[in-house]
Amino acid sequence: HPCCTTVHGEELFVASRSRSQGCFICSTTDMTQWRALQPPPHVDHPHGLLSHNGQLYLFCLLERFYDPERHLHVFQYTGDQDALSHNTSQSSSTLPWRQLPNARCPVRQ
Numbered sequence: 001h002p003c004c005t006t007v008h009g010e011e012l013f014v015a016s017r018s019r020s021q022g023c024f025i026c027s028t029t030d031m032t033q034w035r036a037l038q039p040p041p042h043v044d045h046p047h048g049l050l051s052h053n054g055q056l057y058l059f060c061l062l063e064r065f066y067d068p069e070r071h072l073h074v075f076q077y078t079g080d081q082d083a084l085s086h087n088t089s090q091s092s093s094t095l096p097w098r099q100l101p102n103a104r105c106p107v108r109q
Contacts, residue, residue: 016046038096057077
């Protein structure tokens, strides 16, 4: 179930939702090789990817346990050095996303 796509720099980013993994994000530069990016934790449903002023943003809903009010949360992509294809043993401190504070928008269900 692909949810959203955007072009950021030379890369095409796709965010989707899978039943087994929840949020799944990958990118490609040539449409032949895709690499997986570690999504922010507890993302239930990606709603949008946006490239703006040289930055990449992810809009998403978190799991109900972490946000029962179901706000739209915004994360900023901080770099591709944490791509899963390069290093599979990720620690939570090196996630390539940082949540923007006070950027929660209400969402109608």
